[in-house]
Amino acid sequence: MLNNIFRLTLKSMLNxxxxxxxxxxxxxxxxAILLTVRKMKDAARSSFxxxxxxxxxxxxxxxxxINLMLYxxxxxxxxxxxxTWQSYQDIASQPEVDWIIPFQxxxxxxxxxxxxxxxxxxxxxxFGKGQALQFSAGKKFSQIxxxxxxxxxxKKLSYPVGKTIYLSHGVSEASFQEHKxxxxxxxxxxxxxxxxxxxxxxxxxxxxEAIHRGWESGAPPLEAQAxxxxxxxxxxxxxxxxIGLKQKTAVFKVLRYINEYSEEPLQGVMPGVAFMQLWNIxxxxxxxxxxxxxxxxxxxLISMVTALLSSLAERRREMxxxxxxxxRPRDILLLLLVETAALVSFAALLSSLFLLLAMSFLSPWLxxxxxxxxxxxxxxxxxxxxxxxxxxxxMLAGMIPALNAYRNSLADGLTIRT
Amino acid sequence: MTEPLIRLSELKFRWKPDLPxxxxxxxxxxxKGEKVFIYGxxxxxxxxxxxxxxxxISPDSGSLVILGQDMKKLSSxxxxxxxxxxxxxxxxxxxxxxxxxxxxxxxxxxxFSNSKQRSLANSTDExxxxxxxxxxxxxxxxxxxxxxxxxxxxxxxxxxxxxxxPEIVIADEPTSALDADMRDKFIDVLEELAxxxxxxxxxxxxxxxxxxxxxxxxxxxxxxxxxx
Numbered sequence: 001m002l003n004n005i006f007r008l009t010l011k012s013m014l015n016x017x018x019x020x021x022x023x024x025x026x027x028x029x030x031x032a033i034l035l036t037v038r039k040m041k042d043a044a045r046s047s048f049x050x051x052x053x054x055x056x057x058x059x060x061x062x063x064x065x066i067n068l069m070l071y072x073x074x075x076x077x078x079x080x081x082x083x084t085w086q087s088y089q090d091i092a093s094q095p096e097v098d099w100i101i102p103f104q105x106x107x108x109x110x111x112x113x114x115x116x117x118x119x120x121x122x123x124x125x126x127f128g129k130g131q132a133l134q135f136s137a138g139k140k141f142s143q144i145x146x147x148x149x150x151x152x153x154x155k156k157l158s159y160p161v162g163k164t165i166y167l168s169h170g171v172s173e174a175s176f177q178e179h180k181x182x183x184x185x186x187x188x189x190x191x192x193x194x195x196x197x198x199x200x201x202x203x204x205x206x207x208x209e210a211i212h213r214g215w216e217s218g219a220p221p222l223e224a225q226a227x228x229x230x231x232x233x234x235x236x237x238x239x240x241x242x243i244g245l246k247q248k249t250a251v252f253k254v255l256r257y258i259n260e261y262s263e264e265p266l267q268g269v270m271p272g273v274a275f276m277q278l279w280n281i282x283x284x285x286x287x288x289x290x291x292x293x294x295x296x297x298x299x300x301l302i303s304m305v306t307a308l309l310s311s312l313a314e315r316r317r318e319m320x321x322x323x324x325x326x327x328r329p330r331d332i333l334l335l336l337l338v339e340t341a342a343l344v345s346f347a348a349l350l351s352s353l354f355l356l357l358a359m360s361f362l363s364p365w366l367x368x369x370x371x372x373x374x375x376x377x378x379x380x381x382x383x384x385x386x387x388x389x390x391x392x393x394x395m396l397a398g399m400i401p402a403l404n405a406y407r408n409s410l411a412d413g414l415t416i417r418t
Numbered sequence: 419m420t421e422p423l424i425r426l427s428e429l430k431f432r433w434k435p436d437l438p439x440x441x442x443x444x445x446x447x448x449x450k451g452e453k454v455f456i457y458g459x460x461x462x463x464x465x466x467x468x469x470x471x472x473x474x475i476s477p478d479s480g481s482l483v484i485l486g487q488d489m490k491k492l493s494s495x496x497x498x499x500x501x502x503x504x505x506x507x508x509x510x511x512x513x514x515x516x517x518x519x520x521x522x523x524x525x526x527x528x529x530f531s532n533s534k535q536r537s538l539a540n541s542t543d544e545x546x547x548x549x550x551x552x553x554x555x556x557x558x559x560x561x562x563x564x565x566x567x568x569x570x571x572x573x574x575x576x577x578x579x580x581x582x583x584p585e586i587v588i589a590d591e592p593t594s595a596l597d598a599d600m601r602d603k604f605i606d607v608l609e610e611l612a613x614x615x616x617x618x619x620x621x622x623x624x625x626x627x628x629x630x631x632x633x634x635x636x637x638x639x640x641x642x643x644x645x646x
Contacts, residue, residue, distance in 0.1 A: 004529040004530075011517045011518060011522075012517050014517065015516060015517030016517075317512060318515055318516070321509070321513060321514070321515060322515070323474070323498075324472065324501075324507040324509070325502065325507070325526055325527045325529075325530050325578075326498055326499065326501050326502020326503070326527065326530035326531055327498070327502075327530055328494075328495055328498040328499075329494075329498075330495070413469045413472075413474035413475065414465075414468060414469060414472050414474055414507065414509075414590075415465055415469075
């Protein structure tokens with residue numbers, strides 16, 4: 001009997017193929033939106049968290065965890081204060097510290113932040129799942145007038161290796177205060193990482209010191225002192241540092257040392273903790289997106305129910321004929337339930353197809369533009385759960401037209417109403 | 419006299435307890451093999467009576483025995499199955515399921531009745547035979563039903579009612595959409611088919627003039643005591 005109902009349903013749906021196809025399409029779109037939003041959410045979060053890897057502590061002047069995180073990891077905002085080179089070295093010389101990367105921020109080039117650091121950056125800085133930085137062209141800086149560009153900087157500005165540039169004071173894109181003290185030359189370009197590294201111009205700490213001689217007041221010196229590669233420049237201060245420990249278990253000990261450091265107010269942050277604090281803020285938006293996509297799903301299902309209800313008016317005669325041939329009201333109910341199940345199942349299938357197609361086009365673009373790496377080639381268990389949920393709620397919604405048809409067929413009996 | 423096929427006595431039915439009676443019949447017996455014309459103008463309780471015969475509804479009081487089965491003792495599901503197994507229906511017009519082709523329409527009752535299905539060695543052959551006897555050309559068998567003329571559609575409906583040779587065939591105004599000439603021919607072939615299948619034909623119409631084509635005539639307004 002069920003088999004017969006299935007075949008009747010499919011034939012009936014084929015008879016109304018335009019309406020059925022449109023219904024499937026609209027439900028499929030709403031499912032695809034839901035799946036995509038969830039994927040993007042997961043991907044955004046994981047790419048957010050994979051901006052840095054293997055860093056146990058971030059060191060900076062005392063401010064908030066999130067602020068320290070924002071300017072040192074995401075190059076957003078500014079440091080409240082610098083820390084002295086002496087403090088940095090005191091921390092670096094702690095026995096638990098395995099490696100430390102100094103960060104000197106505050107300058108820019110055409111809107112891209114300049115990061116002063118040293119060669120341990122290229123050795124120890126990791127992103128994603130512990131991936132190291134790699135060069136797509138050229139090599140690390142070795143002279144004070146050399147810079148290494150992130151992939152996006154090189155691409156947007158079309159800078160090849162060997163290009164000479166000036167750095168600007170401050171981080172505003174419209175900075176008029178160019179550091180004419182020293183002309184830099186591009187020695188290397190990094191491969192894309194999908195992190196803020198791509199939008200960073202890297203140079204040595206010494207270079208930053210060299211171009212800031214006489215700037216101690218915060219304003220350009222009356223007479224710029226040209227810097228030269230033959231001179232040596234003492235490092236006075238840095239902005240922040242990233243620390244890797246020999247043993248993760250020592251993190252609280254080092255953290256306490258940093259926070260209780262008596263020479264100047266320092267702050268240490270565990271990246272995981274700060275990420276979580278940040279995500280709690282971003283998460284509101286994320287939740288809103290998910291809520292909206294569920295609403296879209298709801299409206300898709302409502303449109304399906306509407307289409308079915310209006311088709312029932314035309315199909316009352318058909319139901320009465322089936323009843324006359326011996327169909328029970330229960331069979332009529334089943335007929336409608338099978339139809340909604342078929343509609344949402346086809347829609348679920350179609351939406352998965354949409355998703356795979358869309359993502360195979362979108363993911364290279366998302367990766368290059370936003371550094372969001374979508375892993376969509378496979379459907380994971382969560383996606384399957386969502387699809388099952390959608391099919392079940394579709395069938396639940398299908399109870400509305402099904403019960404309607406059931407009631408009609410009980411009332412109509414064998415009377416054909418038109 | 420042959421055995422009674424449908425026997426009802428003191429039959430009363432109302433749609434709701436606070437509504438007046440629509441059926442109040444003292445006595446009616448239809449025998450096996452009869453070709454009965456029931457004259458039923460609108461408002462005579464025709465639809466309700468057919469609903470009772472078909473088992474869609476159950477009498478409030480009195481007895482209704484069809485094929486020796488007391489219909490009041492059957493559950494609604496069992497009555498549906500009883501209808502599927504023992505009764506064929508033909509309606510006024512647009513009797514056919516639009517998304518099935520001609521042959522599929524004729525075979526449809528078998529999907530709801532194992533006993534009808536079992537009674538046939540080869541159901542498709544049987545369906546083709548009926549259609550041929552009803553003058554439906556072979557070339558139409560796989561066509562969409564709306565490609566057929568109204569007369570042809572009614573004959574397909576007749577084939578569908580007859581397949582599996584149900585004991586009772588109920589025709590509810592099947593000729594109202596046909597012109598006079600086609601109407602008489604349709605009734606002739608319906609009676610002939612019913613005879614060869616051993617089915618009892620119950621033909622309901624508001625058109626008095628058709629009664630001459632039948633062995634027996636029942637005047638429903640006279641029979642039905644409701645409101646008196």
